[in-house]
Amino acid sequence: MTAATLFREQATIDDVTARLLESSAALSYDPQTEVAWDEPIPDDHYGLNPEWSTLFGTRLWDEMSEEQRVLLTRHEVGSIMQTGIWFEMMLQQLILRDQYAKNPANPEFRFALTEIADECRHSLMFARTCDVLGIPQYLPPRATVELARFLKSTARAEQAYGPILIAEEILDVMQRDWMRGENVVHIVRTTSKIHVVEEARHMKFARAEIKAGLENAGRFRREMSARLFAGAAWFIARAMVSPEVYVNVGLDKERALDEARNNPHRKAMMRLSCVHLMDFLADCGLLTRRVMPIYQSVHMI
Ligand SMILES: [Fe+2]
Ligand SMILES: [Fe+2]
Numbered sequence: 317m318t319a320a321t322l323f324r325e326q327a328t329i330d331d332v333t334a335r336l337l338e339s340s341a342a343l344s345y346d347p348q349t350e351v352a353w354d355e356p357i358p359d360d361h362y363g364l365n366p367e368w369s370t371l372f373g374t375r376l377w378d379e380m381s382e383e384q385r386v387l388l389t390r391h392e393v394g395s396i397m398q399t400g401i402w403f404e405m406m407l408q409q410l411i412l413r414d415q416y417a418k419n420p421a422n423p424e425f426r427f428a429l430t431e432i433a434d435e436c437r438h439s440l441m442f443a444r445t446c447d448v449l450g451i452p453q454y455l456p457p458r459a460t461v462e463l464a465r466f467l468k469s470t471a472r473a474e475q476a477y478g479p480i481l482i483a484e485e486i487l488d489v490m491q492r493d494w495m496r497g498e499n500v501v502h503i504v505r506t507t508s509k510i511h512v513v514e515e516a517r518h519m520k521f522a523r524a525e526i527k528a529g530l531e532n533a534g535r536f537r538r539e540m541s542a543r544l545f546a547g548a549a550w551f552i553a554r555a556m557v558s559p560e561v562y563v564n565v566g567l568d569k570e571r572a573l574d575e576a577r578n579n580p581h582r583k584a585m586m587r588l589s590c591v592h593l594m595d596f597l598a599d600c601g602l603l604t605r606r607v608m609p610i611y612q613s614v615h616m617i
Contacts, residue, residue, distance in 0.1 A: 325528040326422070332524040333427035336517045340430050345510040347441035353448060357501050359383075363390030363449065364504065365497040368490055370557050373581035376572060384565055391561040393494070393504055394451030396487070397442035399555050402456060403483045404435040406468040410476040413469075427521060434514045441507045448503055452564065456555035463551065474529030474541055478602075479548035481522035482593060484515050486552065489589040523596060530600055538601055545597065546607035553586065553614035583615040590616040 362385070369389050371377045377385065415428045455461060467479065494500055495508035530538060562572035576582060594617050597603045603611075611617040 325531060326424070329424045329524055329528055330422055332520060333423040336427050336521060337423055337430065339517055340427070340434075340514075343513060344434070345437075345514070347437055347444075347507060347510055350510060351441065351444075351503055351506045353444065353503065355502060357448070357503070360386060360499070361501040362386055362497070362499055363388075363393035363501060364396075364490070365389075365493050365500055367581075368392075368493060368585060370576040370579065370582055371572060372579075374575040374579050376567070376575045380567075384567075387565045388561065388567075390449050390501070391451060391454075391564055392557050394446045394449055395454040395558045395561050396490070396556055397446055398451075398454045399456060399552075399557075400483075400487060401439045401442050402461070402464075402555075403480075403552070404439045406464055407480050407483075408432045408435050409468045410471060410480065414472060414476055427517075431518055431521060434518070438511060438514070441510065445503050445507055449501070454558040454560060456551075456558075460551050460555050467548070471544075474526040474533075475544050477522040477525040477529070478541060478545040479552070481519060481526065481596075482545065482549045483552050484519050484522065485593040486556070486589045488512060488515055488519065489592075526600060530602075539604060539606070542597075542602040542604045542607050545602055546610040549616060550610050550614050553616060586615040587617065 360382070366372050366385065366389060369377070369385070369392055371380075371388065380388070411428050411432055415425055418425050420426070456464075471479075491508035491512050495505050495512060497505060530541065533541065557576075559569055559573055562569045590611075594603065594611070603617075608617065
């Protein structure tokens with residue numbers, strides 16, 4: 317890569333991050349004081365809008381009592397939040413590694429550290445939400461956790477920011493509904509609002525980093541990145557809701573998993589969450605013939 321190209325890339329990133337820093341200074345939240353943690357939780361309020369439940373629209377959903385539906389949505393939101401914490405922990409390490417020994421005078425450096433601080437507060441607020449709702453620990457499958465351990469220690473440039481963007485985009489669309497759900501518990505509504513506002517900046521940053529990383533990438537590197545993104549998307553999509561949630565609300569795990577996997581409503585919601593992401597990936601030349609079946613297999617396209 318030439319010095320002129322590097323200079324141009326840095327100038328673009330600095331331009332984007334300078335604006336993001338201004339936006340962050342104007343509107344950021346402290347969840348510890350912003351969320352009404354002590355306000356009682358009404359018994360009939362869901363953890364997430366029922367339409368976002370993995371079982372909504374299935375025969376099993378129709379057979380469940382209303383209390384069971386409420387409980388299921390609370391465990392589902394808790395599981396998604398804990399997948400979020402797991403991801404935010406990886407992301408903080410990826411960004412910290414990427415910024416190691418970079419110039420602190422650059423807006424890129426300062427925004428990257430601002431993002432780490434945001435993510436740290438987000439993980440704290442998700443953890444507290446799970447605590448208030450009485451949700452047990454949920455972790456993605458062991459193999460996924462170990463694979464991610466490898467990724468977070470090795471990925472750089474667009475290969476670090478790609479999986480970050482994928483996770484943020486999927487969560488964003490869901491949380492826009494959760495924050496407006498009148499029958500959704502208030503701590504989920506408020507934490508979702510905070511997350512949507514602050515993540516909008518993270519997504520802009522990730523898109524700029526991915527574009528900069530790919531600017532001079534040849535066919536081979538682009539294909540490798542396309543495959544890595546699709547692989548990450550597959551694992552993220554499958555790790556969102558732990559199968560253990562069904563056991564913990566008293567459902568038959570195998571039947572629930574089977575109905576959730578074949579639920580046409582869930583597949584449609586998944587595709588809806590990924591519309592913007594797919595547009596961006598197509599724009600970057602990352603939706604190649606080889607990776608399309610991977611996205612289709614988890615209903616992201
Ligand atoms: Fe976050
Ligand atoms: Fe983020």
